[in-house]
Every structure is written in structure tokens, then in C-alpha cells.
Amino acid sequence: MSTGHAPDIDRLIQLLGKLPGLGPRSARRAVLHLIKKRDPLLVPLAEALATVRDRVRTCSVCGNADTVDPCSLCADPRRATGTLCVVEDVADLWALDRSDLFTGRYHVLGGTLSALDGIGPDDLSIAPLVDRVRREAIEEVILALNATVDGQTTAHYVTERLASTGVRVTALAHGLPVGGELDYLDDGTLAAALQARKSL
Amino acid sequence: MSTGHAPDIDRLIQLLGKLPGLGPRSARRAVLHLIKKRDPLLVPLAEALATVRDRVRTCSVCGNADTVDPCSLCADPRRATGTLCVVEDVADLWALDRSDLFTGRYHVLGGTLSALDGIGPDDLSIAPLVDRVRREAIEEVILALNATVDGQTTAHYVTERLASTGVRVTALAHGLPVGGELDYLDDGTLAAALQARKSL
Incomplete structure (x- = not known):
């Protein structure tokens, strides 16, 4: 089945659909929203996600x-x-x-x-x-x-x-x-x- | 009001909450889910989002x-x-x-x-x-x-x-x-x- 878009976009839809509260259909809408709002949303979200990926850790004292x-x-x-x-x-x-x-x-x-x-x-x-x-x-x-x-x-x-x-x-x-x-x-x-x- | 977490995490929650289908509360749950599933979800999602940010464009022929x-x-x-x-x-x-x-x-x-x-x-x-x-x-x-x-x-x-x-x-x-x-x-x-x- 054709999807109308490249594998990169498809992969993002699949990954977003794994978040609690988002299914395959709402993930697709979210990605379309991101593509439309590139500068106000997609760019900062990619940045914020990379920051959390690089910096988040478990507190060795309390577990937070x-x-x-x-x-x-x-x-x-x-x-x-x-x-x-x-x-x-x-x-x-x-x-x-x-x-x-x-x-x-x-x-x-x-x-x-x-x-x-x-x-x-x-x-x-x-x-x-x-x-x-x-x-x-x-x-x-x-x-x-x-x-x-x-x-x-x-x-x-x-x-x-x-x-x-x-x-x-x-x-x-x-x-x-x-x-x-x-x-x-x-x-x-x-x-x-x-x-x-x-x-x- | 304290949030129990760093500004970086807070910013990610706020940005995710702007997606259609996610509110502030479900965005927080999504971020907690991402933090728990760092390798299987957070890392690939950050990567996929950066790829789409860098590569997505509007087709000059049809507008896709x-x-x-x-x-x-x-x-x-x-x-x-x-x-x-x-x-x-x-x-x-x-x-x-x-x-x-x-x-x-x-x-x-x-x-x-x-x-x-x-x-x-x-x-x-x-x-x-x-x-x-x-x-x-x-x-x-x-x-x-x-x-x-x-x-x-x-x-x-x-x-x-x-x-x-x-x-x-x-x-x-x-x-x-x-x-x-x-x-x-x-x-x-x-x-x-x-x-x-x-x-x-």
C-alpha cells in the first residue's frame, strides 16, 4: 500500500503512535500539524526532545x-x-x-x-x-x-x-x-x- | 509552583502538549513514557523528528x-x-x-x-x-x-x-x-x- 509520503515521515508517524494517548491516526494528524508548523513547533520540539534524550538521567539519591x-x-x-x-x-x-x-x-x-x-x-x-x-x-x-x-x-x-x-x-x-x-x-x-x- | 523536574523536561511537555490530540496532562504522561523507554522510543523518536525537520519540503509540482x-x-x-x-x-x-x-x-x-x-x-x-x-x-x-x-x-x-x-x-x-x-x-x-x- 502506498502511503503518499517518504519512509522518513512514515517512521515518525509510527514512533509517535507509540506514545500513550496517540494512535496511528492521531499520530498522522500530529505529523501533518508538525510539518505545517515547522518553525513554531517542529524545530523547537526536535530540539527539546534531543535535549531530554541527551540530558535526562535517574537521580542516584531519590530515583526522580x-x-x-x-x-x-x-x-x-x-x-x-x-x-x-x-x-x-x-x-x-x-x-x-x-x-x-x-x-x-x-x-x-x-x-x-x-x-x-x-x-x-x-x-x-x-x-x-x-x-x-x-x-x-x-x-x-x-x-x-x-x-x-x-x-x-x-x-x-x-x-x-x-x-x-x-x-x-x-x-x-x-x-x-x-x-x-x-x-x-x-x-x-x-x-x-x-x-x-x-x-x- | 514546583514541577519536580528540570526546565528542559518542562519545555518538552509544553511543546508536546501543542500537538492535536494531546493536552498538558497527556503530554506529561507521554514524556514520562519516553523517559522510561529511552532506548526503544525516546532515542529513535528524537532521530526521526530531526530527520523530518531536516528533510521535509513541499513538492514544487503537486504541493505534497x-x-x-x-x-x-x-x-x-x-x-x-x-x-x-x-x-x-x-x-x-x-x-x-x-x-x-x-x-x-x-x-x-x-x-x-x-x-x-x-x-x-x-x-x-x-x-x-x-x-x-x-x-x-x-x-x-x-x-x-x-x-x-x-x-x-x-x-x-x-x-x-x-x-x-x-x-x-x-x-x-x-x-x-x-x-x-x-x-x-x-x-x-x-x-x-x-x-x-x-x-x-
């Missing part, structure tokens, strides 16, 4: 994705030490941080325990979390995990692993809708959940 | 967007000469061409006449179309314009302008849903409309 290591959050002297907010994912870290409700430091687990997907404790950043709690003299660990079965299982497991450090472990209150994901919450619900956090 | 000029359709010796299919937009050319129903050459007008948007005959590729019909000894011009008021107005105007050349001018049959746009049609409807094209 950033262009510097330690990341801008870990390096920010205005952020409170002593409290760690543990999240499943970089997306959750960004969601929480956009809400401006938490001013401490973060720790990204990199997923949740899942027997189904074969994800065990060693696949997550749990041992580094325990080290960090000891090394940084953390007083409170807030578990901001998704209110899913895997999220809550992981919360229990992390709590057990942290028991030997004597740190206070809290979790977001069940203001979270059951089965919901943190990244989709509005700030009001996030605020309520953070406010009503409880000791485990 | 491609990486070569004349475009791969105009340069294809297997495509029939003698019949021109006139479309409003590169998107429409690609849509028609994907259907594999038309084996001749194309001509992109670059829009439709629109008093409201101040688009007159000189803003469209109409004079080049008349030249082409004379120079390439075209026998039939198929007007494959959207079934909108502006599309049909443009069809009438182009027909008048082509009258002096003596070429046969046809238009897609009204198998098109009224008010619908060509780019969204299924191949079956396109086939019916192409089959039942009528003299103007």
Missing part, C-alpha cells in the same frame, strides 16, 4: 527523572530534611510535587510488589530506602502509594522492612478513591489524604 | 509534503499521467492515497476559498493547477474536496478557472456524508464516491 544528578529536588536546600515521601513512580512524584503540599524529600520505589508480574523486593528501591532512612536520620516516612492491592501490599512490606530503623511510618489517608491512581487525583483530594495520614 | 522534491508520488513512473486529483490539503492526499483507489497524480490546493478567513484565489495553488493542466496535457481533473460549503464553493470556482483549458472536470460523488471531512472517511465510502464521480 531529571537533567541533573542529584535531581533539582534533592539539591534544593529549601526542602525540609527529616521527612521522606515514598512514591511508586516518577509520575506520582511529579503529581504530588505539583500540588505543592509536601516540602520534604522524595523516594521513588520504581514500582510495586507484584506476584503476577514477578516483581519482588529486589526489583524495587527498598534496600536503598532503608539505607537512606539510616544515613539521613529520617524521622518520618510517608508512604504515598496507589490505593490498589499491589500498592497496599507494598506499603505493608516497606513498613516491615523499615521497622528495624525505628522511623515513624505513615501512609496517605483513605481519602484516595479505592482503585484510583495518584497521578489522576485533584489537589483537594491529595491535600485531604496528606492531612489525614496515619501511623502504620 | 515529502523528503524529496519532486515528491515520491510525482517521481513515480508507474503512476498514470493524464488525470489529476485535486485535494484541499496534504492530509487529504495521504488519506486518498492510503486507499489505493487512485493511481494518477495529485494537486494540493493548500486550502479552500473562504470569505470569512480572507482566503482568496491567489492564496491557493489554482494558477499553478491551470498551468499544469495545460503543460502536462491533462485529460481529467477530479476535484476531491471536502463536502463543506467552502469546499463546494472552491470546486465551482476551480471548475470555472479550468473551463478555458477544455479539460474534463469531475467531482467526487455525494457518497461523502454532508459536512464530513475527507481525512476521516473509510475506504468503502471513498471508493463509492470515486466510482460515482460526475461531470461538472
Whole structure:
């Protein structure tokens, strides 16, 4: 089947179609849009994408994705030490941080325990979390995990692993809708959940 | 408000959010997806985007967007000469061409006449179309314009302008849903409309 355009354009359509939220048809429209808006959009987007490709890395302290290591959050002297907010994912870290409700430091687990997907404790950043709690003299660990079965299982497991450090472990209150994901919450619900956090 | 990430990442999110079909939130998810899939997606996408940025151009013959000029359709010796299919937009050319129903050459007008948007005959590729019909000894011009008021107005105007050349001018049959746009049609409807094209 002819496509009416060169393989280079076709390849861009195929790759863009792999992004969440874009299918083959919307990817084609996006590419046509890019070609029409060459200077205001295509050129800067290619530049921004190359910059992120060249510079993005995982923070060796907390696991955030950033262009510097330690990341801008870990390096920010205005952020409170002593409290760690543990999240499943970089997306959750960004969601929480956009809400401006938490001013401490973060720790990204990199997923949740899942027997189904074969994800065990060693696949997550749990041992580094325990080290960090000891090394940084953390007083409170807030578990901001998704209110899913895997999220809550992981919360229990992390709590057990942290028991030997004597740190206070809290979790977001069940203001979270059951089965919901943190990244989709509005700030009001996030605020309520953070406010009503409880000791485990 | 803190964003949890560097300005470089933020800029990429903002630019991706300008694509049709992506908003600020889905752009953020897309960027997180890209960061997670660095080697299989981010690197090739950056490469593909840079290639298209560097190579894409408008075909000086038909107005198609491609990486070569004349475009791969105009340069294809297997495509029939003698019949021109006139479309409003590169998107429409690609849509028609994907259907594999038309084996001749194309001509992109670059829009439709629109008093409201101040688009007159000189803003469209109409004079080049008349030249082409004379120079390439075209026998039939198929007007494959959207079934909108502006599309049909443009069809009438182009027909008048082509009258002096003596070429046969046809238009897609009204198998098109009224008010619908060509780019969204299924191949079956396109086939019916192409089959039942009528003299103007």
C-alpha cells in the first residue's frame, strides 16, 4: 500500500503512535500539524526532545527523572530534611510535587510488589530506602502509594522492612478513591489524604 | 509552583502538549513514557523528528509534503499521467492515497476559498493547477474536496478557472456524508464516491 509520503515521515508517524494517548491516526494528524508548523513547533520540539534524550538521567539519591544528578529536588536546600515521601513512580512524584503540599524529600520505589508480574523486593528501591532512612536520620516516612492491592501490599512490606530503623511510618489517608491512581487525583483530594495520614 | 523536574523536561511537555490530540496532562504522561523507554522510543523518536525537520519540503509540482522534491508520488513512473486529483490539503492526499483507489497524480490546493478567513484565489495553488493542466496535457481533473460549503464553493470556482483549458472536470460523488471531512472517511465510502464521480 502506498502511503503518499517518504519512509522518513512514515517512521515518525509510527514512533509517535507509540506514545500513550496517540494512535496511528492521531499520530498522522500530529505529523501533518508538525510539518505545517515547522518553525513554531517542529524545530523547537526536535530540539527539546534531543535535549531530554541527551540530558535526562535517574537521580542516584531519590530515583526522580531529571537533567541533573542529584535531581533539582534533592539539591534544593529549601526542602525540609527529616521527612521522606515514598512514591511508586516518577509520575506520582511529579503529581504530588505539583500540588505543592509536601516540602520534604522524595523516594521513588520504581514500582510495586507484584506476584503476577514477578516483581519482588529486589526489583524495587527498598534496600536503598532503608539505607537512606539510616544515613539521613529520617524521622518520618510517608508512604504515598496507589490505593490498589499491589500498592497496599507494598506499603505493608516497606513498613516491615523499615521497622528495624525505628522511623515513624505513615501512609496517605483513605481519602484516595479505592482503585484510583495518584497521578489522576485533584489537589483537594491529595491535600485531604496528606492531612489525614496515619501511623502504620 | 514546583514541577519536580528540570526546565528542559518542562519545555518538552509544553511543546508536546501543542500537538492535536494531546493536552498538558497527556503530554506529561507521554514524556514520562519516553523517559522510561529511552532506548526503544525516546532515542529513535528524537532521530526521526530531526530527520523530518531536516528533510521535509513541499513538492514544487503537486504541493505534497515529502523528503524529496519532486515528491515520491510525482517521481513515480508507474503512476498514470493524464488525470489529476485535486485535494484541499496534504492530509487529504495521504488519506486518498492510503486507499489505493487512485493511481494518477495529485494537486494540493493548500486550502479552500473562504470569505470569512480572507482566503482568496491567489492564496491557493489554482494558477499553478491551470498551468499544469495545460503543460502536462491533462485529460481529467477530479476535484476531491471536502463536502463543506467552502469546499463546494472552491470546486465551482476551480471548475470555472479550468473551463478555458477544455479539460474534463469531475467531482467526487455525494457518497461523502454532508459536512464530513475527507481525512476521516473509510475506504468503502471513498471508493463509492470515486466510482460515482460526475461531470461538472
